[in-house]
Amino acid sequence: MKRSFQIVDHTADIGILAYGEDIEELFANAALALFSLITDAESIEEKLDLTLEVSSEGTENLLVEWLNELVYVFDAERIVFSRFEIRSLTHYHLRAVCYGENLNPTRHKIKVGVKAATYHMLTLDRNGDGYRASVILDI
Amino acid sequence: MTSWQGQLIRVDDYRWKIPETYKAGMRVPGMIYATRKMLDAMREDQTPEQVANVAFLPGIVGYSLAMPDIHWGYGFPIGGVAAMDVSKGVVSPGGVGYDINCGVRLLRTNLSEDEVRPRMAQLVNGLFSDVPSGLGSEGKIRVGRKEMNDLMVEGARWAVKRGLGSEEDLEVTEENGCMRGADPSRISDRAAKRGMPQAGTLGSGNHFLEIQAVKEIYEPDAADVMGINDIGQILVLIHTGSRGFGHQVCTDHLRVMEQAVSTYGIKLPDRQLACAPIESPEGRDYLAAMACAANYAWANRQCIAHWIRECFSRVLGKGPERLGMKQIYDVAHNIAKIEEHVADGRKVKVCVHRKGATRAFPPGHKDTPDCYRSIGQPVLVPGDMGRCSFIAVGTQKAMEETFGSTCHGAGRILSRGAAKRSMKGGDVIRELERRGITVKAENIHSLAEEASHAYKDVTEIIEVVHRAGISKKVAMTVPLGVIKG
Numbered sequence: 001m002k003r004s005f006q007i008v009d010h011t012a013d014i015g016i017l018a019y020g021e022d023i024e025e026l027f028a029n030a031a032l033a034l035f036s037l038i039t040d041a042e043s044i045e046e047k048l049d050l051t052l053e054v055s056s057e058g059t060e061n062l063l064v065e066w067l068n069e070l071v072y073v074f075d076a077e078r079i080v081f082s083r084f085e086i087r088s089l090t091h092y093h094l095r096a097v098c099y100g101e102n103l104n105p106t107r108h109k110i111k112v113g114v115k116a117a118t119y120h121m122l123t124l125d126r127n128g129d130g131y132r133a134s135v136i137l138d139i
Numbered sequence: 140m141t142s143w144q145g146q147l148i149r150v151d152d153y154r155w156k157i158p159e160t161y162k163a164g165m166r167v168p169g170m171i172y173a174t175r176k177m178l179d180a181m182r183e184d185q186t187p188e189q190v191a192n193v194a195f196l197p198g199i200v201g202y203s204l205a206m207p208d209i210h211w212g213y214g215f216p217i218g219g220v221a222a223m224d225v226s227k228g229v230v231s232p233g234g235v236g237y238d239i240n241c242g243v244r245l246l247r248t249n250l251s252e253d254e255v256r257p258r259m260a261q262l263v264n265g266l267f268s269d270v271p272s273g274l275g276s277e278g279k280i281r282v283g284r285k286e287m288n289d290l291m292v293e294g295a296r297w298a299v300k301r302g303l304g305s306e307e308d309l310e311v312t313e314e315n316g317c318m319r320g321a322d323p324s325r326i327s328d329r330a331a332k333r334g335m336p337q338a339g340t341l342g343s344g345n346h347f348l349e350i351q352a353v354k355e356i357y358e359p360d361a362a363d364v365m366g367i368n369d370i371g372q373i374l375v376l377i378h379t380g381s382r383g384f385g386h387q388v389c390t391d392h393l394r395v396m397e398q399a400v401s402t403y404g405i406k407l408p409d410r411q412l413a414c415a416p417i418e419s420p421e422g423r424d425y426l427a428a429m430a431c432a433a434n435y436a437w438a439n440r441q442c443i444a445h446w447i448r449e450c451f452s453r454v455l456g457k458g459p460e461r462l463g464m465k466q467i468y469d470v471a472h473n474i475a476k477i478e479e480h481v482a483d484g485r486k487v488k489v490c491v492h493r494k495g496a497t498r499a500f501p502p503g504h505k506d507t508p509d510c511y512r513s514i515g516q517p518v519l520v521p522g523d524m525g526r527c528s529f530i531a532v533g534t535q536k537a538m539e540e541t542f543g544s545t546c547h548g549a550g551r552i553l554s555r556g557a558a559k560r561s562m563k564g565g566d567v568i569r570e571l572e573r574r575g576i577t578v579k580a581e582n583i584h585s586l587a588e589e590a591s592h593a594y595k596d597v598t599e600i601i602e603v604v605h606r607a608g609i610s611k612k613v614a615m616t617v618p619l620g621v622i623k624g
Contacts, residue, residue, distance in 0.1 A: 009556035061397070068390050075383045076333040110273070110582065112555075113343040115386040116237050119393070120213035120411040136213070138237045138386070139344060139555075 005033035014112065014137050015121075021130040023059060024086040027066060027094065030133060031084045034067055034117075035100075037137070038074065039108045044082035047101035055093050060124045062094055063133055067117035070098070075115070078103040112139050142182040145191065147171070153607040157191050157203075164408065165194040170202040172541075172607050177207055177599070180552065189216040192408045196221065197416070198228020200482040200489060204541050206496050207603040208550035208595065212236070214411030217495035220544040223417065225477060225488040229405065230422045231414035232396060232429070234492030236473040237389045239429055240436035241346075241380030242313075243470055243519040244444055245530070248451070249463035252352040252371040252619065258454055259350070263577045263620040265450040266348055270443050271340040272624035273581030278339035280442065287335050288323040294434030295469075298339075298441035308441065310508055311517075312469040313498060316437035318476075322427035327391050330428075334384025334435060339442035343581065343624035345589060346379040348447065349521070350620035351528060358613045361514040361532055365467045367614050374616055375451075375464075376528060377443050378521055380473065381436040388432045392425045417490050426475065426490075433474055440469055467530070468517035472497045472547035480542050491542045499533030499545040499610045507533070518610050522549045522597030524578070524589060524621045525571055529601045529612055536608040545610040546601070549594040558593035559584070571621070580623035589623060 004025075008015035016033040020026025035041055050073065054065040073079050081100030088095045116138040124133040148156040150170075155178060157169030169190040173181065181187055186209050193215055194203040200222050209218030214233040223229055255262065271278055280301075282290060290297045295309055295316025309315045323331075341348065353372045356362045367374070381388075399415035399422075400407060407413070415421035444466060448459040455462065475492045482489065500507045500516040507516045515532035522528045526549075537543050553561070562570075564583040567590045571578050580586045598615075605612045 007556075009554040014555065056394075057397075065394075072329055072333065072387065075386075076329060110343075111584070115383065116390050118213045118411060119397070119413070120409070122410075138213070 004029040007033065007037060010136060013139055016135055016137065018133050019127065019130060023131055024089050026131045026133055027063065027086050027089065027096070028084040030063060030067060030135065031070055031081065034070055034114060035081055037112045038114055039080055039110055041082050043108050044080050045101050046083060046099040048079070049097050049099045050079065051095065051097050053093070053095045057092065059091055060122055062092070063124060063135060064117045064119055064122060066094055067135060071114055071116060080108055114139050143185050143187045145187055147178060147187065153603050157187060159194070162191050164406065165191055167194050167199050167202055169194055169205065171205040171209065172603055172609070173207045174599070174603060181209060184211045186211050186216045189214070190219065192412060193219060193221050195406070195408055196223065196229055196231065196412065196414060197405060198223040200224050200487060201542070204544070206546040207600045208495065208546045208548055210550045212494065214409045215492070215494045218546065218550060219494050220492065220496045220541055222480060222482065222489040222491045222542045225417050225490055228417055228490060229414035230417045230425055230475055230490050231412055231492065232389050232392045232425055233411050233413065234494050235389070235429060235475045236494045237386045238380035238473055239385035239388060239432035240471045241473040242436060242440065243472065243521055244377040244440045245467040245519050246375040246444060246447065246464050247366040247467050248373045248375070250373040251369065252373065255350065255373050255619065259577045259620050261454045262350060262451065263579045263622060265454050266447060266622050267579045269446045269450045270348060270622065272622065273343055278337060280339045282335045282338045284331060284335070287331050290338065290438050291323045291326065291431035291434055292321050293317055295437040295441040298438045298445070303445035304441050308444065308466045311466050311510065312437060313471050316441060316469065318430040318433045320427055321430035321434050323431055325424045325428040326388065326431050330384055330387035330391060333387045334382065337382040337384065338435070339439060340382060341379050341443060341624045342382050346624050347524065348622040349376040349524070349618050351376055351616035352619055353614055354527065354617045355615040356613070358611065361613045364511065364514050365517060365530070365613070366463070366465055367530070375447055376519070376521060377440050377447070379439060379443065381432040382439065384435050385432040388428050392428060395421050395424070429475060433471065436471070437469070468519060470497050470519050478542070480538070489542065491544065493544055495547045496544045497547045498543055499537040500543045501533050501535040501538055515611070518545055520546060520548055520597060520601055523591045523594035524618055525574070525576065525591030526597065528616050529597065530614045530616070531601065531605070531610040531612045534608060534611055537610060541609050545604045549597040549600060551593055552595050553593040555588040558590055559587045561592065562587050562590050576618050577620045578623065586623060
């Protein structure tokens with residue numbers, strides 16, 4: 001099976017490497033990596049959906065904004081997601097539908113408290129036939 | 140990654156200079172406080188490069204400084220200090236960090252180790268239930284939107300006004316627990332929304348509460364002024380910050396600063412150093428928002444200190460007065476502050492960025508509280524949960540060399556993953572228990588991330604700042620009970 005993401009160790013924090021055949025898939029996989037770090041992604045059921053939109057300058061920044069939007073929804077709204085449909089994506093704008101449920105502390109064991117996605121050592125480039133991005137998260 | 144190969148010029152055993160000529164664009168040299176042995180580890184994780192990168196920032200004066208607990212951070216290293224001339228310099232959210240006013244508060248007691256040992260399990264369990272902790276933990280105080288604005292402006296006083304603590308606590312808190320210039324209109328709705336439910340919570344990660352016993356006293360007179368009188372005396376340490384609120388403030392303003400960098404034509408070697416002139420709308424907005432988050436953190440530590448006093452009173456059946464649970468001090472170690480210093484022989488108003496660094500003002504300084512005027516401002520340097528922590532005081536030399544700053548803690552050497560692979564959470568608990576330390580954690584698995592061997596030995600760190608003269612060690616404590624988020 002083609003790899004969708006990897007978690008990378010970093011002294012004080014943690015990084016994700018996300019892959020995708022196209023940018024849309026890469027964005028969805030980066031979000032999946034984020035929630036697989038936060039909790040066991042298999043414990044998340046699809047009980048609700050939320051449409052999120054973010055804007056920024058350029059695809060790399062948009063990726064950070066996207067992850068920060070998800071961190072915000074997780075921390076403020078206490079919702080966890082397990083599936084992401086990227087509905088539209090340009091260099092400046094993203095619209096996605098996210099599927100998941102309200103955080104249930106007895107069922108969702110929190111593994112890592114991700115608090116922000118950073119611009120540090122941020123990369124997004126072509127990787128063979130597809131794309132690869134690296135983002136460091138503050139935890 | 141290969142280790143950093145740049146030039147470090149030995150000034151003396153504890154000072155190493157990165158010359159301005161190391162990289163085109165550096166405006167000042169770098170200065171690292173460390174032993175030769177520590178430098179090898181720093182070269183491994185590229186932190187000297189980050190020290191050099193900070194020297195690019197417009198308006199930086201003196202040196203780009205690095206404390207001995209320095210380690211790799213985003214843009215700015217953790218353990219870095221940089222002062223920018225207010226009239227022509229920049230402020231950088233990355234120079235403060237995500238957890239704005241992460242800091243440490245220390246309470247004293249009249250109790251001895253012998254009195255507390257038999258009740259340790261009760262105390263640790265009591266604190267664990269009285270102080271909300273863990274990721275996404277919600278506080279036991281309810282803060283509405285209007286109250287949140289008051290909290291942002293008033294800081295620790297907000298909590299004292301609600302009966303959580305006393306006026307005396309404020310006197311021994313940096314900035315009296317309330318930074319001026321806080322403007323809630325500079326705070327996004329989402330930052331407020333993340334902050335409201337988390338007010339009065341410990342959080343997760345490296346944040347903790349610790350019941351400690353005094354192990355050694357190096358300066359009995361200074362210790363006495365702080366109310367530290369005996370070996371075996373019990374102290375309680377709080378380490379936490381501004382929770383999701385500070386993170387959102389940082390995230391929001393980094394986005395603005397990304398734009399500002401091009402607006403003002405600032406050239407940076409690393410985009411996480413994004414900044415804006417202090418005297419620009421973007422710079423002023425950030426400082427006004429940062430002050431809100433700093434005040435939130437002070438209110439947070441104020442609430443937690445109150446619940447600790449309540450818990451001790453309940454478990455030990457004596458009021459906080461009789462237990463002598465006075466606050467020794469509260470310091471910020473992630474903050475930017477406008478201060479007056481002497482740099483290059485002239486008096487200058489600067490914005491001092493302390494990211495993983497502690498203010499260390501000397502005896503007689505106007506911002507050192509009256510009760511500490513004779514000994515200098517207390518500096519609280521927590522170590523890891525298995526070894527020890529230190530209490531020190533600021534010195535005149537710190538004013539002359541480091542803009543009145545010193546180290547803040549131990550600093551990681553192992554990534555969280557590596558720490559977890561090397562030891563299981565349960566083993567960490569058993570190992571600590573074997574050594575007489577009771578631990579209670581929200582998440583046992585992540586406890587391994589915080590194991591002793593994941594951190595540098597804080598004893599080596601404090602030795603450097605003590606011998607270099609930028610602070611003076613007063614006492615050492617060891618942990619007896621630890622509560623982890």
